[in-house]
Amino acid sequence: MQPQAALACVLLMVGVTSAQFFVQSPGLTFQGQPLTFQQGPLIDPTKRALAHRAVLVNSEAEAQLPPSLQNPFYKNPRIEAALAKESWFTPGEQQVRDREAEKIPRQKIYSILKNAGLVKRR
Secondary structure: OHHHHHHHHHHHHHHHHHHHHOOOOOOOOOOOOOOOOOOOOOOOHHHHOOOOHHHHHHHHHHHOOOHHHOOHHHHOHHHHHHHHHHOOOOOOOOOOOOOHHHHOOHHHHHHHHHHOOOOOOO
């Protein structure tokens, strides 16, 4: 009975990850495009220098959402402070500005996973 449960678990994980990572949306491209965003008053300018570019892009995108799609939970100052404290560096950690994983083209990742049989061929 154990091998069947393990197989079911693996199939469930593969199904979830394939749905999560391989659903094609119209805006998804495999080419490396420079991310452009407007620098507005959303983030304090003193904190902007420490923020990662992806975080800034995400905060700009979230600011564009209509109020019905925004979660009021994160507007609570206590929650915001607690989440910021969780992201502080601990001894031995340092900020990553140039992530090696972001340099890998999405088409190459897709090709590797497709050739491994983890993505259905078209």
